[in-house]
Amino acid sequence: MISFIQSYNMRIIFKQPPWAKCHLRSSMSSLAAVLQPELESIKSAGTWKSERVITSPQSMKIRVGNGKEVLNFCANNYLGLSNNEEVVAAAKLALDKYGAGLSSVRFICGTQEIHKELEDKLSAFHKRQDTILYASCFDANAGIFETLLTADDAVISDELNHASIIDGIRLCKATRYRYKHRDMADLEEKLKQSASSRLKLIATDGIFSMDGTVAPLPKITELAKKYNALTFVDDCHATGFFGKTGRGTEEYFDLLPSIDIINSTLGKALGGAAGGYTTGPKELVDLLRQRSRPYLFSNSLPPPVVATGIKVLDLISDSTKFLERVSSNTEHFRSAMTSAGFTLSGDGHPICPVMLGDAKLASAFAERMLNKGIYVIGFSYPVVPKGKARIRVQISAAHTTEDIERAVDAFIQIGKELKVIS
Ligand SMILES: Cc1ncc(COP(=O)(O)O)c(C=O)c1O
Numbered sequence: 001m002i003s004f005i006q007s008y009n010m011r012i013i014f015k016q017p018p019w020a021k022c023h024l025r026s027s028m029s030s031l032a033a034v035l036q037p038e039l040e041s042i043k044s045a046g047t048w049k050s051e052r053v054i055t056s057p058q059s060m061k062i063r064v065g066n067g068k069e070v071l072n073f074c075a076n077n078y079l080g081l082s083n084n085e086e087v088v089a090a091a092k093l094a095l096d097k098y099g100a101g102l103s104s105v106r107f108i109c110g111t112q113e114i115h116k117e118l119e120d121k122l123s124a125f126h127k128r129q130d131t132i133l134y135a136s137c138f139d140a141n142a143g144i145f146e147t148l149l150t151a152d153d154a155v156i157s158d159e160l161n162h163a164s165i166i167d168g169i170r171l172c173k174a175t176r177y178r179y180k181h182r183d184m185a186d187l188e189e190k191l192k193q194s195a196s197s198r199l200k201l202i203a204t205d206g207i208f209s210m211d212g213t214v215a216p217l218p219k220i221t222e223l224a225k226k227y228n229a230l231t232f233v234d235d236c237h238a239t240g241f242f243g244k245t246g247r248g249t250e251e252y253f254d255l256l257p258s259i260d261i262i263n264s265t266l267g268k269a270l271g272g273a274a275g276g277y278t279t280g281p282k283e284l285v286d287l288l289r290q291r292s293r294p295y296l297f298s299n300s301l302p303p304p305v306v307a308t309g310i311k312v313l314d315l316i317s318d319s320t321k322f323l324e325r326v327s328s329n330t331e332h333f334r335s336a337m338t339s340a341g342f343t344l345s346g347d348g349h350p351i352c353p354v355m356l357g358d359a360k361l362a363s364a365f366a367e368r369m370l371n372k373g374i375y376v377i378g379f380s381y382p383v384v385p386k387g388k389a390r391i392r393v394q395i396s397a398a399h400t401t402e403d404i405e406r407a408v409d410a411f412i413q414i415g416k417e418l419k420v421i422s
Helices: 003-014 016-046 085-098 113-126 139-150 163-170 185-193 217-226 282-289 303-318 322-340 360-372 401-419
Strands: 061-064 067-074 130-134 156-159 175-179 200-205 232-236 261-267 278-281 351-357 377-379 389-392
Touching: 061 113, 067 401, 085 303, 113 278, 113 303, 130 139, 130 282, 139 163, 139 200, 139 232, 139 261, 139 278, 139 282, 156 163, 156 185, 163 200, 175 185, 185 200, 185 217, 200 217, 217 232, 278 282, 303 322, 322 351, 322 401, 351 360, 360 377, 360 389, 360 401
Parallel strands: 156 175, 156 200, 200 232, 232 261
Antiparallel strands: 061 067, 130 278, 261 278, 351 389, 377 389
């Protein structure tokens, strides 16, 4: 039987007086009126980002929208493992053995043996003392600065760092300094200005994802030593495939292990499912487990996702064949495009931005590429600075030589049509 209170509440929920509906409609229409000009201005600037629906697994050949198959050059699937058979099989096994999810945060009842196994494997991979998993690297970046730094501290950040680092820094009380992009004289200046702070933390992307450029870690670590500062690197676009054995930007510079704190993702080269982590000193990881808000107040990673990470780490620890392939594919694409007259940004990284300048040109170029069966995306403001629009091509270990050649041929043909090259 429905109690009085229940039936009273139901009346409140289901029998709204006519004036309430009217109020709702009018506040919604005034919200629409406020937002509409902003939406229009994004469209008229040519920077509207639409989402193309893929109807197949993530791979080198994907089906989009109308079922058309296209060659994919815009995923962060650097090692080509997002739909690898062994990886998928491991995820299915974990689904059967451990279930779909934990319905809990880690510290209540959300830690399974595989979460610990993945953390241990990541620590071993990076040669670090300990690792803490998050739902994403965005979360890892949101949690680290607020937990580690107080008002007595300073954080000194490259001006082109990823949005998640910028947002993470916004959450902390430390004094904030921004140094000009990869400008080591400016970093030194900011280190001098922050001399009296208790902790000084230099924060940088390892690889800058819009440009494919590499942070100058040798100089950064030298300055950190000189001014007694700590170093933080977000290595999302390096972990698993950059450096001799894929251990990231510090290995690329032969500096392994010299960075104090590394944050990275499982959502790109390491299987592409989801998840992020912080790896570093045990005391730091201990503190993050106690205090980091995105860790404490968010659900555990689902078992199939964890198993994906474990399997990928096993595959890449056994062999360097995947990273050798992504590196030779990158060399092939970069040299063919440069010879054709295109300007490519980046430091030999599989992120190959083809610089076009104008936002509308970049999106028209990408659309024509898609018509030719090559899926690439134009990036424009606010993702990159105004006037620096580009098509960001991302190379994978799973691309064949023929795939690379097809993409280059399409670039050349459309580049001529649109008068980007002659
Ligand atoms: C440099 C960098 N940091 C952090 C992130 C966030 O990673 P995740 O997708 O795991 O949240 C990204 C993803 O775009 C990134 O490129």
